[in-house]
Amino acid sequence: MINTIGLTKTFDGGATAVADLTMSVEPGEIVGFLGPNGAGKTTAMRMLTTLLGPTSGTAVVAGHDLLADPREVRRRVGYVSQTGGVDPAAPLREELLLQAMLYGLSRAEAAAGTAESLALLGLTGLEDRPGGALSGGQRRRFDIAFALAHRPVLLFLDEPTTGLDPRSRAALWDHVRTLRAERGVTVFLTTHYLDEADALCDRLLIMDHGRVVAEGAPAALKTGGRTLDEVFLDVTGRPLAEEAGV
Numbered sequence: 001m002i003n004t005i006g007l008t009k010t011f012d013g014g015a016t017a018v019a020d021l022t023m024s025v026e027p028g029e030i031v032g033f034l035g036p037n038g039a040g041k042t043t044a045m046r047m048l049t050t051l052l053g054p055t056s057g058t059a060v061v062a063g064h065d066l067l068a069d070p071r072e073v074r075r076r077v078g079y080v081s082q083t084g085g086v087d088p089a090a091p092l093r094e095e096l097l098l099q100a101m102l103y104g105l106s107r108a109e110a111a112a113g114t115a116e117s118l119a120l121l122g123l124t125g126l127e128d129r130p131g132g133a134l135s136g137g138q139r140r141r142f143d144i145a146f147a148l149a150h151r152p153v154l155l156f157l158d159e160p161t162t163g164l165d166p167r168s169r170a171a172l173w174d175h176v177r178t179l180r181a182e183r184g185v186t187v188f189l190t191t192h193y194l195d196e197a198d199a200l201c202d203r204l205l206i207m208d209h210g211r212v213v214a215e216g217a218p219a220a221l222k223t224g225g226r227t228l229d230e231v232f233l234d235v236t237g238r239p240l241a242e243e244a245g246v
Contacts, residue, residue, distance in 0.1 A: 001027045001154055001186045002048065007057035009043050017043040019210040021057065027153075030180060030187040032201035034194075036238050040210040041190045042082070045156050048188075049079045062154045075103065078147030079156045085146060086139045088132030096127065096142075096149055103150035110149070117145045120182065121175050137168030141175065148179075155179065157189035161196060169193070173200050194228040204228075208236040 002025035009018040018040040025031050033041050046052040048061055050070040059066040062076035087095060093114065100110030118124045121141045131139060140160060147155060157176075161169040173196065179185040191197055197204055198218045206214040214221065214235045221231045233239050 001025050001029070002059070002061055002188065004048075004059040005057060007044070007047060007059055008055050009040075009047060009052065010055045016210055018047065018054075021210075021212065023205060023212060023215070025186060025188055027186055028180060028184060029202050030176065030189070030200055032197040032204045033188065033190045033207060034192075034197055034204055034232065035190075035207035036236055039207045039236075041207055042158055044207070045079075045158055045188070045190065049077055049156055050074055051079070062152075075150065076152055077154045077156060078144075078150070078152035080143045080147045080158060080160060082158045082162065084139060084143040086131035086134070086142050089130050091128055091130060092142055093127040095131075096145060099146050100149035105150065113149060113151060114145075117148045120148075120178060121145055122171075135168075137164050137171065140164060140168070140172060144175070148185075151183075152185070154186045154188065157187065159190050159192060161191070161193065169196065176200060194232065198228055206232060206235055 002023070005022050007018060007021040008016065010016045021044055033045070035041050043052065047054050048059060048066070050066065050073050061073045064072040064076070066073055086092070096114040097107065097110045100113050101107060105113065118127055121144060123138065123141055123145060126134065126138060131142065134142065144157070144160070161172050164172065176187055177200070180187060201218065203217050204215060204221060205212050214231065218228060222228060229239060
C-alpha cells in the first residue's frame, strides 16, 4: 500500500527534515509512526499525501507513483491533519456532501457515502449541528468522516487523539479498528501516546532526525521485557512522554 525508496525532503536553507526514508506498509495494516517533535513524521506524511514535494527519492502510494501520478494518489487516500478541518459555524452534513462531491461523486453518491461514514463513526444524528456545537471527540470523528468522504483505501491520521480524554481516545481506537475490519482501510498514523501505539498498531516505525531508527511489531520491539517507553528512550535518547507534554 505504501512503498518508499530514499524519500528525502530538504528545505531552503539546507535543513533536511526527512532523509532517505525507505519503508513499506502492507494492505490492511495499522502502522504507527513514532518520534520526537521535529523528527520528520509530519513532513513524511505530507509528502506521502502529495501536500509537499520530495527533494529526492521515489514512492508508490495506494498503487500509484507519487511523483508521476499525484492526482490518482489523492483519489485513493484520506488525510486528517493535527489541527483538523471542522468549520465551527457550518452545518456538518453540507460540509461532508461538499467534500465528497469535490472528489467527483454525484450528490446521491455523496449522500450515501456520508450516511455510511456517519454510521461507521457513531455520528448519526449529529450531522445537522455546526462544528462548534460538538465535543472534542465528536469533532475529531468528523475530521475522519471528512477524510472518508470519497471512500479511500488508505487513511493518514496525524496525531488523531491529541487533546482527547481517555474515554474519547479509546472510542476513537475502536472506530479505527472498525474501519479496517469493515472497509479494509489501511491506516498510517502518528502518535505521541505509547499506549495507543501498543494497543492499536500492528507495526511501529520509530523516527529520529529524519530517519527510521527502529521498526517492528510492538511485541517484537519489547524483547527482553522492555516497555515501549524504554525502547523509545534507547533509540532516540529521549522519553516520548516529554514530547507529548505529559
